[in-house]
Amino acid sequence: MLNEERPLLEVQDIYAGYQDFDILQGVSLHVKPGEIVCVIGPNGAGKSTVFKALYGFLRIRRGRVLFDDRDITNIRPQDALRAGITIVPQLRSVFPQMTVLENLEMGMYLERDKERVRRRIEYIFELFPRLAERAKQKAGTMSGGEQRMLEIGRALMWEPKLVLMDEPSAGLAPLITKAIFQQIRRLNQEIGLTVLMIEQNARQGLEISHRGYVLELGRNSYEGTGRELIENPEVRRAFLGGR
Amino acid sequence: MDQFLQALINGVMLGGFYAVMVLGFSVIWGVMGVINLAHGELVMLGAYITWVLNKQFGWEPFAALVVVMPVMFVLGYILQRVLINRVVERPHLISLLVTFGLGIMLSNSVKLIYTADPRQTKTALSGFWRVGQITFPVTKTYILLAALIIMLLLYLFLQYTRTGKSIRAAAQNREAARIVGIEIHQVYAITFAICTALTGAAGMLISPTQAIFPFMGPPLTLKAFAITAMSGLGSIPGALMGGIVLGLVEVFIATYIPGIGTNLGIVSSFVLLVVVLVTRPQGLFGGLQPATEVR
Numbered sequence: 393m394l395n396e397e398r399p400l401l402e403v404q405d406i407y408a409g410y411q412d413f414d415i416l417q418g419v420s421l422h423v424k425p426g427e428i429v430c431v432i433g434p435n436g437a438g439k440s441t442v443f444k445a446l447y448g449f450l451r452i453r454r455g456r457v458l459f460d461d462r463d464i465t466n467i468r469p470q471d472a473l474r475a476g477i478t479i480v481p482q483l484r485s486v487f488p489q490m491t492v493l494e495n496l497e498m499g500m501y502l503e504r505d506k507e508r509v510r511r512r513i514e515y516i517f518e519l520f521p522r523l524a525e526r527a528k529q530k531a532g533t534m535s536g537g538e539q540r541m542l543e544i545g546r547a548l549m550w551e552p553k554l555v556l557m558d559e560p561s562a563g564l565a566p567l568i569t570k571a572i573f574q575q576i577r578r579l580n581q582e583i584g585l586t587v588l589m590i591e592q593n594a595r596q597g598l599e600i601s602h603r604g605y606v607l608e609l610g611r612n613s614y615e616g617t618g619r620e621l622i623e624n625p626e627v628r629r630a631f632l633g634g635r
Numbered sequence: 636m637d638q639f640l641q642a643l644i645n646g647v648m649l650g651g652f653y654a655v656m657v658l659g660f661s662v663i664w665g666v667m668g669v670i671n672l673a674h675g676e677l678v679m680l681g682a683y684i685t686w687v688l689n690k691q692f693g694w695e696p697f698a699a700l701v702v703v704m705p706v707m708f709v710l711g712y713i714l715q716r717v718l719i720n721r722v723v724e725r726p727h728l729i730s731l732l733v734t735f736g737l738g739i740m741l742s743n744s745v746k747l748i749y750t751a752d753p754r755q756t757k758t759a760l761s762g763f764w765r766v767g768q769i770t771f772p773v774t775k776t777y778i779l780l781a782a783l784i785i786m787l788l789l790y791l792f793l794q795y796t797r798t799g800k801s802i803r804a805a806a807q808n809r810e811a812a813r814i815v816g817i818e819i820h821q822v823y824a825i826t827f828a829i830c831t832a833l834t835g836a837a838g839m840l841i842s843p844t845q846a847i848f849p850f851m852g853p854p855l856t857l858k859a860f861a862i863t864a865m866s867g868l869g870s871i872p873g874a875l876m877g878g879i880v881l882g883l884v885e886v887f888i889a890t891y892i893p894g895i896g897t898n899l900g901i902v903s904s905f906v907l908l909v910v911v912l913v914t915r916p917q918g919l920f921g922g923l924q925p926a927t928e929v930r
Binding site: 447449469470473474478479481483484485486487488489490494497498499501502546 | 797800801803804807808810811812813814815816817818
């Protein structure tokens with residue numbers, strides 16, 4: 393049923409990189425509303441570069457990005473946000489000296505209606521009761537898993553249509569990773585959150601995803617449903633450590 | 636005992652000036668990772684603006700703040716837009732060279748216009764208050780008061796305004812600031828402008844108590860560096876404590892070690908810095924964190 397909908401995000405054959413060298417050499421992918429889509433691939437395949445290009449941190453030299461039927465190729469970060477895309481970066485991105493509450497407020501920095509910000513914070517606190525308990529705590533003093541949850545909460549403040557997650561499991565212990573993945577799946581089921589994520593932890597990432605892409609040497613090499621990729625013998629051998 | 640108390644009071648008063656003097660330097664370092672070697676020259680400019688208003692128009696130096704701060708704000712904004720934004724986020728050496736060159740330009744321009752003769756402003760707020768055997772120099776008391784008010788206003792601004800929050804956010808995590816939609820170069824320009832205004836205000840504060848001359852800047856930059864390294868980047872309580880510690884050390888050395896006078900100021904600030912860095916490498920108040928690097 394999902395498959396008949398128009399894609400929310402459509403990346404068409406993009407080339408992007410640093411100076412003279414294109415790290416991405418023809419990446420195409422799409423995300424439909426309500427989907428979790430996971431991009432896997434070896435180190436250096438350009439997974440994070442895809443996000444940098446989508447979010448305007450890096451220039452796209454060729455190809456197009458469509459979002460919500462609009463051309464958003466080489467959009468500025470603020471405008472990506474206004475269009476409805478937020479991002480949870482791979483590296484720690486909380487504001488460590490600010491409280492949990494202030495961090496969430498910063499998620500809606502561009503919104504000037506304070507009442508709306510307050511309502512969104514209440515909503516996020518309902519979704520993540522753990523964050524509500526820690527509202528007054530400095531974000532930098534929380535555990536890695538809690539900080540990751542705060543980063544996701546902050547990305548949801550903006551009521552995004554699409555959240556980009558760059559290795560949500562990076563730097564987390566296996567049990568915490570599992571909990572974060574469960575949260576992502578829960579958000580997808582409960583509030584229909586659409587997620588495009590990059591994951592080093594390929595098997596777990598694919599397990600909670602509707603579809604996935606394999607990125608190799610700056611291009612996509614395989615695509616399919618999460619299950620198809622997990623069961624594809626070549627993908628298994630190359631990326632999942634199985635036989 | 637009286638001599639001790641007197642030194643204590645003088646040290647705290649000097650420290651209040653140092654705290655305001657160091658804030659601009661430390662916030663710029665904390666927010667954009669630029670070590671502004673022209674810092675002392677910006678203090679000098681603030682002092683000269685005050686002197687011109689005082690000498691030629693008969694203004695009270697403290698009243699000159701209402702001119703000094705806006706003028707320096709605009710100057711800071713322009714400097715950032717045309718110069719510093721081009722070197723921020725590049726290797727440190729480049730911004731060091733640019734600000735070093737800027738300092739030389741500023742001091743020599745002022746020398747061409749006003750010569751190298753030392754100047755001083757005259758304030759009506761002078762004389763002494765006596766409490767028992769202790770004297771409170773009136774001018775320095777007002778300087779301390781003005782310093783505390785400026786610091787309080789900066790604190791409230793950073794803590795509660797939208798722009799203030801965006802400055803703190805940029806200092807704490809540059810990439811995260813970008814992803815929540817903060818226009819980072821705009822934040823840098825506002826930060827540099829505010830810090831330049833603060834630094835100009837410090838120039839006003841120093842003008843009634845010390846000689847003003849075009850080359851007064853470098854020792855102030857060195858002291859700002861030492862205090863910042865001791866007390867942490869962009870921390871207002873840290874700047875206040877670090878400033879007072881340095882003020883006390885300088886005054887106590889001048890009081891109790893005869894024949895040295897105040898010339899050991901720079902030396903004592905760096906001895907203090909070395910002692911702090913050896914015993915507490917994270918800085919006196921643990922605030923020494925560089926701005927995050929981002930591609």
